[in-house]
Amino acid sequence: MFCVGSVGAGKTLLLKRLECREEAENEEELIRSLQIETIPTVGVNHFEIFVEDADLKDKKKKAKPKKAQVKELGGALAQNWCLYLKQVSARRTLIYVVDLSNPAAVAEVAVHLVDCLELLKGGSSVLVVYSKVDLVEEVETQLIKFRSLLRLPHIRDHYKNIAFSEVTYSLYGGQGVPYIRDFIKRLCN
């Protein structure tokens, strides 16, 4: 499973937040702990996201919780996303993070999304995460603008064998986090 998007879109902090198993009781403390070591991702970051408790009944296997492996491909590598996607065969899952408060950044990488889609086989799934909704006043208007910048209506029509879903997300308050967690859970096999 891959997570791509432009530099600063919010990929690392989203994935770090998902690595924390439970939704936080103390939101402020969680955000502070996540931001301690955030550096721009130039290469690839690996994340392990908890999906399911250990199967204690199956004695043959060591009881370990099930985790999904997600690779973050830094925005600076956008031209090379395809190279990474090519390395894995079969059905692929892509989380595409776009900063809803920054139209210039999404326009810059939108073309690379199409390159990626060309590599995805039928049965693949793409989740478009519109991040930083907390910074946007007119969310619905901005979403219309972004869908058009990404040419999403056209893309959905063209790639009928790829399942697309979309969600709005904010690190602050955790809007959209349960949906993204559920998406990863459903598709990590």
Ligand SMILES: Nc1nc2c(ncn2[C@@H]2O[C@H](COP(=O)(O)OP(=O)(O)O)[C@@H](O)[C@H]2O)c(=O)[nH]1
């Ligand atoms: N306001 C706001 N800022 C965010 C959100 N998510 C990330 N950021 C900020 O965006 C910057 C880049 O985040 P990061 O996760 O490193 O982006 P990446 O380059 O895509 O991995 C950081 O300074 C974060 O504090 C969000 O949902 N809302």
Ligand SMILES: [Mg+2]
């Ligand atoms: Mg990053």
